[in-house]
Every structure is written in C-alpha cells, then in structure tokens.
Amino acid sequence: MLPKLIKYILKESPQSQDLTIYGWVRTKRDMKNLVFVEVYDGSCFAGIQCTFDRNTGFSEQVEEQLEAVSTGASVKISGKLISSPASGQAVEIIANSIVLLGDAPAETTADIQAYPLQKKRHSLEFLREIAHLRPRTNMFGAVARLRSRLSFAIHKYFQENDFHYLHTPIITAGDCEGAGSMFQVTTLDLNKEKNKNIDYSNDFFGKKTYLTVSGQLEAETYATAVSRVYTFGPTFRAENSNTTRHLAEFWMVEPEIAFADLEDNMALAEDFLKYIFNAALNECEDELKFFDSYVEKGIIENLQNVINAKFSHITYTDAVKELEKAAISSSNLFEFKPLWGCDLQSEHEKFLTEKVTKAPVIVTDYPKDIKAFYMKQNDDGKTVQAMDVLVPRLGEIIGGSQREDDLKKLENRMNEMGLKPDDYSWYLDLRRYGKVPHSGFGLGFERLIQYISGMANIRDVIPFPRAVGQAEF
Ligand code: 4AD
Ligand code: MG
Numbered sequence: 001m002l003p004k005l006i007k008y009i010l011k012e013s014p015q016s017q018d019l020t021i022y023g024w025v026r027t028k029r030d031m032k033n034l035v036f037v038e039v040y041d042g043s044c045f046a047g048i049q050c051t052f053d054r055n056t057g058f059s060e061q062v063e064e065q066l067e068a069v070s071t072g073a074s075v076k077i078s079g080k081l082i083s084s085p086a087s088g089q090a091v092e093i094i095a096n097s098i099v100l101l102g103d104a105p106a107e108t109t110a111d112i113q114a115y116p117l118q119k120k121r122h123s124l125e126f127l128r129e130i131a132h133l134r135p136r137t138n139m140f141g142a143v144a145r146l147r148s149r150l151s152f153a154i155h156k157y158f159q160e161n162d163f164h165y166l167h168t169p170i171i172t173a174g175d176c177e178g179a180g181s182m183f184q185v186t187t188l189d190l191n192k193e194k195n196k197n198i199d200y201s202n203d204f205f206g207k208k209t210y211l212t213v214s215g216q217l218e219a220e221t222y223a224t225a226v227s228r229v230y231t232f233g234p235t236f237r238a239e240n241s242n243t244t245r246h247l248a249e250f251w252m253v254e255p256e257i258a259f260a261d262l263e264d265n266m267a268l269a270e271d272f273l274k275y276i277f278n279a280a281l282n283e284c285e286d287e288l289k290f291f292d293s294y295v296e297k298g299i300i301e302n303l304q305n306v307i308n309a310k311f312s313h314i315t316y317t318d319a320v321k322e323l324e325k326a327a328i329s330s331s332n333l334f335e336f337k338p339l340w341g342c343d344l345q346s347e348h349e350k351f352l353t354e355k356v357t358k359a360p361v362i363v364t365d366y367p368k369d370i371k372a373f374y375m376k377q378n379d380d381g382k383t384v385q386a387m388d389v390l391v392p393r394l395g396e397i398i399g400g401s402q403r404e405d406d407l408k409k410l411e412n413r414m415n416e417m418g419l420k421p422d423d424y425s426w427y428l429d430l431r432r433y434g435k436v437p438h439s440g441f442g443l444g445f446e447r448l449i450q451y452i453s454g455m456a457n458i459r460d461v462i463p464f465p466r467a468v469g470q471a472e473f
Pocket of ligand 2: 388396398399
C-alpha cells in the first residue's frame with residue numbers, strides 16, 4: 001500500500017494514533033533533550049514536525065540514525081500523531097523510530113559533493129543549473145503542483161464543453177506558422193550529404209520533415225468533422241530568441257471550433273481563461289498565497305479582478321494609434337517605434353495591456369503581412385481576422401484567428417507567401433468539401449503559468465527548459 005501523504009496527515013484529528021511517514025528532511029534541530037525533524041513529501045508546502053524526546057529514552061539505533069540525518073535526507077519515521085503544543089502547526093508526531101533511507105551529506109568529501117540545497121535562499125539562476133533537484137524547493141514544488149492541476153483543469157473545461165481531445169502529430173511536413181523556425185527531423189547523415197543536393201526522398205519519411213510548431217492545421221481537419229476539438233501537447237520553435245518568454249519546446253493548448261467566427265473565438269478565449277484563473281484560485285490556494293508573498297505581490301487580487309472584468313477589445317489599427325500617441329508625448333517610451341504594418345513588440349503589447357486598458361485586452365485585425373497564411377482575409381484587403389490576447393507583465397498569451405475558408409482566397413494567399421498549395425492539398429480539401437466558418441487559438445501553457453504565478457522567467461515554469469544552447473537534463 002502507498003504511504004499516506006503528509007497533506008492528509010496534517011488534516012487528521014490527533015488521537016495519539018500510530019502512523020508512519022515517508023519524506024525528505026527539511027531541517028533538523030537538536031536541542032539537548034529534544035530533536036526536531038521536519039519532513040516534507042511535496043504533496044503540499046508544509047512539512048510535518050517529528051519530535052524525538054530523549055527523556056523517553058530512545059534506543060541507540062535511533063540516536064545513530066538521528067545523528068546521520070541532515071537536510072535533504074530521505075527518511076521513514078514512525079510515532080504517534082498528537083496536537084502540537086507549538087504555534088504554527090496543528091499536529092506533530094511524537095516519534096519513536098526513524099530509518100534513514102538515503103543520506104544527503106552536508107559537507108563535501110572526496111567521494112561526494114555536499115547536497116546543494118542546504119536550508120537557505122537560492123537564486124533562481126543557481127536553481128536552473130540544478131533543474132533535477134530544484135523540484136525539492138518550495139518554489140518549484142509549488143510550480144509543479146500548479147502545472148499539474150491546471151493541466152487537469154484545462155482538460156476539464158474542454159471536456160465539459162463538448163470538445164474532443166485530439167492527438168496531433170509531433171512530426172510534420174508543413175510549417176503551420178510559416179515562420180521557418182522549425183527543427184528538422186531526419187535520419188540522413190547530413191555530414192555525408194554535405195555539399196550535395198540532398199535528396200529527401202531517401203530520408204525516413206521520403207520528404208523533409210520537422211518537429212511541429214503547432215497542431216492547428218491537423219486540428220482543423222477534426223474540427224470540420226466532429227465540430228469541437230482541442231490539442232494539448234508539446235510544440236517546438238527553433239527561434240533564436242533568448243528572452244524570458246520564449247522556449248524552444250513549450251506546451252500549447254489549441255481549441256478549434258467549427259461554425260464559429262472571430263467573435264465566438266474571442267468569447268471562448270475569455271471564458272476559458274477565466275475558468276482556469278478560477279481553478280487556480282480554488283484549487284491552488286496555498287500555492288497562490290506563496291507566489292503572492294514571495295514572487296509577485298497582489299497576484300491573487302489581480303486574478304480576482306480579471307475574473308470579474310470584461311476583457312477589452314481593440315483593433316490593431318486603433319492599438320497602433322494609441323501607441324503612436326504615447327510615443328509622441330514621451331519620446332523615450334519605446335525602443336521600437338510603433339508603426340502600422342510592423343509586428344507589435346513586446347514593449348508595445350505590455351504598454352497596451354498595462355497602461356491603456358490596465359487589464360487583459362484582445363487585439364484584432366492585424367495586417368495580413370505579419371500573420372500566417374491561413375487567417376481569414378478582411379474585405380479591406382489589408383487585414384486579417386486575427387486575435388491576440390495580451391496580459392500585463394507578459395504581453396501575448398494567446399494567438400488565434402478565424403480561418404480562411406474560401407479556397408481561392410487561401411490559394412492566392414499561399415502563392416503570395418511563397419507556399420505551394422500542392423504541399424497542403426489535404427488542408428485545402430477542408431475548403432473543397434463541406435467547408436464551414438471555423439476558428440481557433442493557441443494558448444502557451446508556460447505563459448499561462450507565468451501569468452498566474454508571477455514567475456518572471458519562462459525557464460522556471462517548465463520542469464526541463466529547452467532554449468538556445470540549453471538542453472541539459
Ligand atoms: O501565436 P502562435 O504562434 O499561434 C499559433 O501557433 C497558432 N497556430 C495557434 C492557433 O491558432 N491554433 O502561438 C500561440 C501561443 C502564443 O500566444 C504564446 O502564448 C505561445 O503560444 N508561444 C510560445 N510560448 C513559449 N515559447 C515560445 N517560443 C512561444 N511561441 C508561442
Ligand atoms: Mg502569435
């Protein structure tokens with residue numbers, strides 16, 4: 001049988017019942033007659049205090065084990081659960097036995113380095129270098145629990161709203177976003193092929209293939225068959241951007257809905273985000289309190305406000321006007337000059353959501369030349385039915401659009417952008433046979449976790465970050 005987790009033991013009513021706990025030692029304090037060992041198992045923040053009382057005369061073996069125990073060691077402790085006389089905890093264990101399962105030396109010797117997570121504050125930069133041990137800290141334990149519960153909440157939201165969970169391929173032949181930032185997948189020995197015109201018909205798949213940048217195109221095929229689908233999986237971008245909000249491997253949630261226009265898409269994005277914020281507040285209360293105290297003051301109140309407010313909407317054209325106005329009245333405000341036709345820089349996005357709307361904002365109708373080929377073209381011939389959801393501190397958290405469902409317009413756009421319609425013939429079939437207006441979006445899961453937790457660097461909200469020059473662990 002699996003051991004009872006500490007989060008449940010802490011909620012039990014103490015009646016001097018016998019129990020055994022398993023976990024890792026957070027601290028040990030030896031106070032003459034009493035030895036206090038705090039043990040945690042990652043099921044919650046708190047550890048449980050185990051008190052060893054020398055007055056009760058425990059065995060030499062217990063004394064030996066206690067001597068060997070230090071921060072980070074794994075232990076099995078048995079004793080009785082009692083009401084704690086100490087403040088700050090309801091219960092504790094009066095322990096009578098302890099087994100050291102694995103020690104974690106506090107001092108470096110010739111054989112082994114000292115356990116790096118001694119009880120003190122460590123910088124996030126240092127913890128990134130020991131990403132295999134950092135989940136043992138309060139901070140990363142909290143991030144792990146938040147990620148896990150919110151993953152579940154995401155599935156719950158879509159399942160409750162009649163979306164089907166779709167598994168889209170990791171290996172693809174097309175570039176969904178057309179940004180050219182893809183990782184190639186090949187079994188050819190490229191060293192041997194050097195300087196030759198590589199013939200990819202000899203490659204594993206008989207053509208050039210990549211790690212997917214988005215499951216959207218495949219999601220469209222199922223949305224136009226079973227009406228509502230969502231994907232939730234890893235995506236890959238070989239973008240050479242070393243920022244606090246970009247990863248080379250990240251998790252994306254992509255709903256795709258048939259018989260839905262951009263308005264429906266925006267409403268879904270807002271409803272979905274608010275549901276997830278609520279789930280965070282209700283199901284990760286302790287974790288959010290921790291982030292609120294130690295990472296970003298005010299995040300709980302902010303989330304509550306966001307849930308109760310309506311997201312504002314602004315067109316790209318109006319957004320650029322706001323930015324231009326601001327840039328004129330304060331000349332050093334932006335590093336990049338806001339200009340119609342250019343992509344919004346992260347500083348522009350942050351300005352819009354932090355200063356103009358002071359809340360999440362959905363920017364729509366971007367110029368077609370800075371967006372992907374599949375977006376529905378507006379009648380003005382210049383803009384497309386795109387939407388980006390921007391939030392304070394981060395900027396873009398969601399990107400989506402209504403999809404172009406007119407075959408001719410889509411083919412023309414592909415040609416204009418240098419894509420070969422023949423390569424996407426299966427995708428174009430969705431416009432040839434039983435086409436419907438349809439829409440969808442992609443939420444970057446790590447950006448969501450960043451927004452909710454206040455964690456500044458995206459590398460600290462994914463267990464094993466992959467970024468330029470970084471694929472350790
Ligand atoms: O805006 P993006 O590129 O949109 C798409 O991929 C569409 N195919 C989605 C769709 O319509 N189904 O990416 C969507 C979101 C962004 O808003 C951002 O939150 C996140 O994915 N994202 C990244 N997160 C971390 N690291 C990166 N390099 C990211 N690139 C995008
Ligand atoms: Mg985008």
